[in-house]
Amino acid sequence: MRIPVSEVTPETGRAEICGWVHEVRDLGGLVFYLVRDRSGIIQVTIPKKKVPQSVLENIRDVSRESVVRISGQVKAIDKAPGGREMIPETFELISRSTSPLPLDVVEKVPADLDTRLDSRFLDARRPRVTSVFSIRSTVMRTVHEFLFQRGFLHISTPKVVAAATEGGTELFPIAYFEKEAFLNQSPQLYKQMLMGAGFEKVFEIGPIFRAEEHNTTKHLNEATSIDVEVSFSDQNDVMDLLEELIVKLYGTVAGECQNALENLEIKDFEVPKSPFPRLAYREAIEIASAHLDEPIQYGDDIGTAAEKAIGEEMQQHYFIVDWPTEIKPYYAMPHDHDPTICKAFDLMHPRMELSSGSQRVHQHDLLVRQIASKGLNPDNFEFYLTPFLYGMPPHAGWGLGAERLVMTMLDLSNIREAILFPRDRHRLVP
Numbered sequence: 001m002r003i004p005v006s007e008v009t010p011e012t013g014r015a016e017i018c019g020w021v022h023e024v025r026d027l028g029g030l031v032f033y034l035v036r037d038r039s040g041i042i043q044v045t046i047p048k049k050k051v052p053q054s055v056l057e058n059i060r061d062v063s064r065e066s067v068v069r070i071s072g073q074v075k076a077i078d079k080a081p082g083g084r085e086m087i088p089e090t091f092e093l094i095s096r097s098t099s100p101l102p103l104d105v106v107e108k109v110p111a112d113l114d115t116r117l118d119s120r121f122l123d124a125r126r127p128r129v130t131s132v133f134s135i136r137s138t139v140m141r142t143v144h145e146f147l148f149q150r151g152f153l154h155i156s157t158p159k160v161v162a163a164a165t166e167g168g169t170e171l172f173p174i175a176y177f178e179k180e181a182f183l184n185q186s187p188q189l190y191k192q193m194l195m196g197a198g199f200e201k202v203f204e205i206g207p208i209f210r211a212e213e214h215n216t217t218k219h220l221n222e223a224t225s226i227d228v229e230v231s232f233s234d235q236n237d238v239m240d241l242l243e244e245l246i247v248k249l250y251g252t253v254a255g256e257c258q259n260a261l262e263n264l265e266i267k268d269f270e271v272p273k274s275p276f277p278r279l280a281y282r283e284a285i286e287i288a289s290a291h292l293d294e295p296i297q298y299g300d301d302i303g304t305a306a307e308k309a310i311g312e313e314m315q316q317h318y319f320i321v322d323w324p325t326e327i328k329p330y331y332a333m334p335h336d337h338d339p340t341i342c343k344a345f346d347l348m349h350p351r352m353e354l355s356s357g358s359q360r361v362h363q364h365d366l367l368v369r370q371i372a373s374k375g376l377n378p379d380n381f382e383f384y385l386t387p388f389l390y391g392m393p394p395h396a397g398w399g400l401g402a403e404r405l406v407m408t409m410l411d412l413s414n415i416r417e418a419i420l421f422p423r424d425r426h427r428l429v430p
């Protein structure tokens with residue numbers, strides 16, 4: 001029975017391992033292989049005079065990154081990784097790798113990101129890359145656990161839709177029989193309709209599609225959104241939930257992902273402290289304006305340079321609240337005391353925005369007016385608006401970008417490092 005190499009110890013005695021040949025060193029009478037599986041690396045030492053003839057025959061044709069199955073005795077040895085080595089009794093070449101490799105898995109030859117993404121299956125064999133995705137997996141598992149523990153229902157909503165959610169310009173049109181259709185930008189409208197269905201607390205983790213034209217280090221054309229919607233809640237309730245989730249995710253990674261963090265050479269992994277400061281939009285643009293050559297005008301969006309300036313001042317996660325109603329989507333609820341500002345928020349990491357959310361408008365007439373005031377036609381939103389006529393509870397929610405979350409958590413320089421097969425302006429394969 002095959003066991004993961006990380007479980008092979010000097011006490012194991014005889015063991016069988018399977019994995020990829022990470023490195024080969026042939027010193028004549030002695031051949032060393034490093035064999036790697038998802039769990040780690042083990043040294044396999046072949047003293048040519050002491051191993052069976054069948055082993056010698058089988059190692060002749062083994063190239064790097066071939067898949068092998070080896071069984072043998074395990075011995076303690078100081079110099080090898082993990083303080084042990086295996087001396088093979090059987091050696092099977094399961095799948096020979098072609099040479100040369102399009103990408104060096106042992107990272108001796110550096111490769112740029114494009115080359116790595118072209119051969120992502122090989123790139124993902126590198127322990128650093130495996131570590132990013134094992135941490136991402138832990139994060140996603142913890143999101144599910146956190147929300148299930150709080151009574152959320154998991155939902156899946158259509159990705160092929162008839163209308164824009166977040167605004168018309170960033171839509172991908174698709175051919176859908178004789179109709180015009182689009183890839184969905186956000187589950188927003190469906191989350192809200194399900195509040196009308198009485199589901200009360202829902203979450204969805206799924207793809208969102210944005211036809212952003214610009215190739216940046218923090219935008220993807222297909223991203224993963226962690227979306228939440230909660231009835232009988234306001235913006236402060238869901239900000240508290242989001243903050244609690246972020247702290248929980250960092251805490252879980254700190255506790256469970258030590259090896260992966262070490263592989264990524266992250267030594268000072270800090271769990272953010274709550275409460276996160278809450279800056280009013282007005283204060284945020286004042287901070288940004290103090291650092292920028294051109295001040296931000298009230299009503300301007302907070303762009304990349306401003307985000308960076310505010311982040312440097314804040315040095316921690318923070319919320320921006322009380323946004324001007326005119327620059328947030330129609331579904332954000334205006335404040336009672338001053339309808340020019342609304343109950344929308346952004347959660348910011350010092351490097352960038354991670355999440356947007358709001359308390360939503362739940363009154364049909366106000367929602368129709370707000371849709372029209374954004375220059376949109378309410379008739380196109382009939383399927384969404386109708387549930388607001390038949391008993392819609394007050395509700396609030398947010399969408400959190402999974403790739404940005406992982407990118408900022410692990411201090412990755414490009415969002416493409418946080419997704420297996422990124423989609424951007426120039427990349428549609430693999």
Ligand code: AMO
Nearest residue numbers: 186188210219220223354355356357397398399401
């Ligand atoms: P928003 O459009 O701000 O809000 O998106 C929410 C979060 O999703 C992530 N995100 C992206 N990540 C990578 N590349 C992109 N092109 C991209 N676009 C968005 C970001 C962002 O903060 N319906 C609202 C959410 C809500 O109010 O519930 C929405 O979609 O991390």
